[in-house]
Amino acid sequence: MADTSHGPASFWTQADALLRKNLTFQKRNIKTNIRLIAFPFVLCLLLVLxxxxxNHELDKPENKCGCSCVDTNGDGKCEKVCGLEFSDFDQAPTCPITSPPEWPPLLQIPNPDQRAVISDIIPYKDLPNESCKKTGSCPVTLLLTGNNKSLGGILAGNMFTSSFILNSSSTLDELTNSVLGSESMPQQNNFLDPAFYSGLPIYNVQRQCTQNSTFSVQVPVASTEVQEEVRCVQALNLWRNSSAEVNNQLYKGYRKGNSERKINEILAAYDFLNSNQNNFNMSIWYNSTFKNDSGNTAIGLLRVPRSVNLVSNAYLQFLKGPGTKMLFDFVKEMPKPGTETRLDFSSLLGPLFFSWVIIQLFPVVLASLVYEKQQRLRIMMKMHGLGDGPYWMISYAYFFTISSIYMLCFVAFGSAIGLKFFTLNDYSIQFVFYFIYINLQIALAFLAAAFFSNVKTATVVGYICVFGTGLLGGFLFEFFVEDTSFPRGWIIVFELYPGFSLHRGLYEFAQYSFTGDYLGTDGMRWRDLNDSKNGMKEVLIIMTVEWLLVLFVAYYVDQVVASGSGKSPLFFLQRFKKKRSSFRMPSLQRQESKAFVQTDKPDVCQEREKVEQLLLESNTSHSIICDDLKKVYPGRDGNPSKFAVRGLSLALPRGECFGMLGPNGAGKTSFISMMIGLTKPTSGTAFIQGLDIQTYMDEIYTSMGVCPQHDLLWDTLTGREHLLFYGRLKNLKGHSLTKAVEESLKGVNLFHGGVADKQAGKYSGGMKRRLSVAISLIGDPKVVYMDEPSTGLDPASRNSLWNVVKRAKQDRAIILTTHSMEEAEILCDRLGIFVDGSLQCIGNPKELKGRYGGSYVFTMTTSANHEEDVVNLVKGLSANANKIYHLSGTQKFELPKHEVRIADVFQAVENAKSRFTVFAWGLADTTLEDVFIKVARGAQAFNILS
Known part of the structure; x- marks a missing residue:
């Protein structure tokens, strides 16, 4: 594994390595991607179904224009003829109308129980008493104001006649001579006015109603004649002193609190302003209740023309006399062709369904980010040299590309199957909207990932957001948007939540596509964004600002909280500070701690003094220098603080493998975690290649290799792909990379038999361990940390791994933790025994055995009745012998080496055999395991006593 490094990898080299890894990972998850993309496809197909x-139901004859067989030529043969005259009310809207009917102009009359009366809200005494609502005899009120009250009274008197008599033969033409009104809801056209077939009465507005003022008339509607009731209603003209007073009464009379029930409604209000005999200037208030302000066109036409005609006609009579009239005969619609009744369900259900389709990308991105965090893959990549810049750029671009492809497939498929939601609205607006939102969604996922450490939890929360946002948007937020009385400011506040911004944008697309499909017009165009009723512009602005803001906050939080051991909250100010030197002089605080360690063993004190001397030098060949490193975990739930590492000082030159031995919980992993940047030291520091781990950890990562205690691997990547990725991070390229990967695989016995190209998730525990060791050594790192590298290996693989490590330590410093004394003795140039956070001894294996193993271990097994003879034999060899084991005739003794000669032991055993039966015996030198047990027990006993 003697690969050659070419210096730290550049930004683009790191980016290329991560991109290649992500693309490989994505290729392995092709089935998951197909299932993800299939969801919107299935949903679109469901809408089409x-x-x-x-459409099949709407195409039935009862829903199409009525037809009949008619003899058009008088030859006795009938032909199928369709038209309004053959249709009922349900069929009429689809019929062609070449000559639209003429309807009398109407006023919008308040319902009898909603007309203005005296109340605590409108305490005007000139209004009628509330008792009129019980009898249904309340008049309709008109409010008048202006600069000239007398003129206002004259004009008001000219508006309505004192009486009007209709006979049973009255036609629509005669009805136009009276002032008519209706409480029915108007339609968006005048082909078929609901006032003449809704069953609600038509009102004849007069100055005074007589007893016999209700008539019935026959009105031709479609192919039938409908008998309509015409009732008289009195017009009550009331003067107010100012337009402000009129406005106040209109506003208070329309609603009471938050109730949707309209009370105390006014028919109309007229402000004559500065009108006089030479000047006619008017303002008219009217009821626009039946106009849909949230949509793009009116659901109901406003019945305003008759109000304008009344006051204009009254002024004309004021000038020319009562005999002069400006008649308003009728209103009618433009001709129309035959139409089909259609309901575009993609527009009706689009805001809800498509919200789910788009937001489901959020938990997908979130789970991917949290997975890397949970499996500690992000920090593993960072420890092998991947900088935050390349990680953010490639990860963001990776998720953006996936989201873009997903949205492109979604829109393209929806358009291909003919969903009006996509085909009618301008594609460029859709592109901008989806582009901004998926960027915002990815930024939100990065931010949310900082607060999750478990994939399952993040996924559950993500999908709760998906369905919760869709349901709240469709069944709550949408009602607020459509309610014209709901404050627009609060709508913007709601839209600050990205899910509601998405829903509002989809809602606007749906409204325009639905209307365009119904009326045969275009959907949303860029010019429509200037419409005050269109919320798309504000949504685009809100999402753009939030995208940039959330992205900035997500990066900041990642740097402070989620990236390794984290940084100071004011890390961005460090560039304005003068960078401190890599090495520093020992501080006074360190000097004060020397008194505390004077009781340390001489070898530990010597190591500490060596570290202090190295810190004073400007250059050194030592790759690792630990300076009084401490780690204290604060106490919780009443428990005391835990001292994991107590003032460790250690220096390792290049080419040395240092073995750290210690019982479980001694602090070895805490020490490694500080050295690789997973946790921050409580005090003290360490220098790697001359760089302080407190300040220059990002630079240290470029020359560091790590084999963690638990394997941190991608299950879907092969062993070769892992090494290729980490090799690229170490700036290996081309032939050098290929050669290094092959040598690494051969060195850990993963090259042959197709193992190298098998996914890591299918590896055994030992194979994963070997791969982790290979990853830590690829790219010629100058410092390597191995936390129990041979755990779970069979003897053959372990021996092969040891050969790899022995070759690798030639020009690098290695810190290795292990519980295998054999491994420590074979691999390590020096050993340190770590107990309860402190280094108890340090030296090479021979020194430690010589220092702590100055005795032989004598073992003899006899029958139980000769045990005392064995004790006497040993006492004869050494008076200071110490029994350390006794069980069923087997006894072990420690014999000081300086008191015993090996020849004397053999002679004594031969003499003993002549006196009693000896089943077995042995004499052994002290092993490293004996040293470890002795030091550990001694240190633990001392800590308990202290």
Whole structure:
């Protein structure tokens, strides 16, 4: 594995490595992508199916223009003729109308129980008493104001006649001579006025009603004649002193609190302004209740022309006398061709369904980001040299590309199957809208990922947002948008939530496509964005600002919270500060701590003094220098603080493998975590290749390799693809990269048998471990950390791994933690035994065995009745012998080396065999395991006593 490094990888090299890895990962998940894209396809097909079923019903004869067999030529043969005269009310709207009927002009009359009366809201005494509502005899009120009250009274008196008599033979032509009105809801055209077939009465507005003022007339509607009732209603003209007073009464009379029920309504209000005999200047207030302000066209026509005609006719009579009249005969619609009744369900259901289609990308992106965080793959990439810049650029571009392809397929498929929602609206507006929203959605996913550490939790929350946003948007927010009385400012506040912005934009597309399909016109165009009733412009502005803001906040939070050990909240100010030197002089605080460690073992104190001397030098060959490194975890729930690492000082030169031994919980992993940037030291620091881990961790990562305690791998990537990715991060290219990958795979016995090209998720535990070791060594890192690298390996693989590590340590510093004494003795140039956060001893294996193993271990097994003879034998060899084991005739003793000769031991055993039976015996030197147990027990006993 002697690959050659070419210096730290550049920004674009790192970006290329991550892009290649993501594309490979995406190729492995092709089935998941197909299922993802299939969701909008299935939804669009479902809308098409619903549309086809509805169209089938609408195409039935009872829903089309009525037809009949008519003898048009008098030859006795009938022909099928369709027209309004053969249609009922349901069929009439679809018929061609070459000569639209003439309808008398109408006023919009308030319902009898909603007409203005005296109340606590409108306490005017000239209004009628509320008791008239019980009898249905309330008049309709007109409010008058202006600069000339006398002129106003004259004009008001000229508006309505004192009486009007209709006979049973009255026709529509005669009805136009009276002032008529209706409480029915008007339609958007005048082909068929609902006032003449709705069953509601038609009102004849007069100055005074007589007892016999109700008549019935026959009105021709479509192919039938409808008998309509014409009732008299009195017009009550009331003067007000100012237009402000009129406006106040109109506003208060329209609604009471938040109630939708209209009370105290006024028929109309007239402000004569400065009108006089030479000048006619008017303002008219009218009821626009039946106009749909949230849509793009009026649902109901406004019945305003008759109000204008009344006051104009009254002024004309004021000038020319009562015999002069300006007649208003009728209103009528333009001719129309035959039409088909159609309901575009993609527009009706689009805001709800398509919200779900688009927002479902959010949990997909979120889960992917949280997966890398949960599996610690993000920090693994960072520890091998991937900078935040390339990671953000490629990850963002990667998710943006996937989202764009998804949206392109969605719009293209919807257009291909003919959904009006897509085909009628301008594609450029759709492009801008979807472009901005998917960018905002990706930025939100990056921000949300910082607050999740579990993929399942993030996924559940993400899909709750999907369905919750769609339902709240369709069944709550949409009602607010359509309610003209709801404050527009609050609509904007709602749209600050991105899901509601999306729903509002889809709602606008749906409104324009529905209307365009119904009227045969275009959908939304860029010019329509200037319409005050169109909310698309404000949605685009809100989403653009939020996208940039959320993206900035997400990056900031990632740097402070989610990126490795995190940075200071004011990290962006560091560039304005003078960078401190890599090495620093020992501070006074460090000097004060020396008294605390004077009781350390001489070898530990010597290592500390060596570190202090190295810190004073400007250049050094030591790759790793730990300076009084401490880690304290604060106490919780009443428990005391936990000292994981207590003032560790250590120096490693190039070419040395340092083994860290210690029992579980001793602090080895905490030490490694600080060195690789996973956690921050409580105090002290360390220098890697001369760079401080507190300040220059990003630079340190470029020359560092890590084999963590738990394998951090992508399940869907192969072993070769893992090494290619990490090799590129270490700036290996071309032939050098290929060679390094092959050597790495051969070195850890993963090259042959197709193992290298098998997905890592199918590896055994030992194979994953070997791959992790190979990853840590590829690219010639100068510093390598291996946390229990041989865990789970079989003897053959372990021996092969040891050979790899021995070759790799030639020109790099390696820190290795292990529980295998054999591994430590074979691989490590020096060992340190770590107990309860402190380094207890340090040295090479021979030194430690010599220092802590100054005794032989004598073992003998006899029958139980000769155990005392064995004890006497040992006492004869050494008076200071110490029994360390005794079970069923087997006894072990420690014999000080300086008191015992090996020849004497053999002689004593031979003599003992002549006196009693010896089943087995042995004499062994101290092993490293014995040293480890002795040091660990001694340190733990000391800590308990202290």
């Amino acid at each position: 619903i549309q086809a079923l509805v």
